[in-house]
Amino acid sequence: MAILWAPAVAGAAGVAAAAAASATRRRIGRNGVAAAAVDEGGGKRRRQRLLDLVGRVPGAATNYFRSPWRRALFGGISLLGGFFVAQTISLSFGAVGVNDVIASALCVLLTEYMTRFYFTRQRPSLGVALLNNFKMGFTYGLFIDAFKLAS
Incomplete structure (x- = not known):
């Protein structure tokens, strides 16, 4: 969908000819400028704006x-x-005193998995570096927290 702009007096014929082919609407503003929306896709459905925005996020990042x-x-x-x-995990599981062993095992497994995930990459991406x-x-x-509890 393209927007064509032209002065209403001088070039309105060019806009009108282009708009007559496949325009959806035409407006003339207060300052004498005519605008026509022309469908250039041949009637095919255009991608939604949200998809365009989501598609631009990785490049912008x-x-x-x-x-x-x-x-x-x-x-x-x-x-x-x-x-x-x-600190939050240590405080919550330490205060309750239940499932300390399971929580510590999960913390060790998670840490070891993150280490392996980071060091198996040739050149880690930014997300992997932030995870590390x-x-x-x-x-x-x-x-x-262990040093605090030991003293």
Whole structure:
């Protein structure tokens, strides 16, 4: 769908000819400009705008994370997020005193899986690197909590 703009007085004939072929509507604004929406797809259904937006997200994210400062910022946020999750898990399971062994086994399995997932890649992507930062923060948080409990 294309929008054709032309002054209403001088070039309205060109817009009218193009609009007559397959236009859906034509408007003339206050400033004397005529606009016509022309269907260029030959009547085929056009993709929805939401799909276009979702399709542009990976490219926009790649462009956003090209800056090393942004990569470092989100790496730090991921590290601190892992630390927070470790403190939360330690507090919740430690206070109740139920399923401590199961929770610790799941934490070790999750950490080992993340380590294997990171180091089997030739060149880890940004998401995998952020996951590894989360794992480091998680491990650090569990160690700090163990030192707090030992003292």
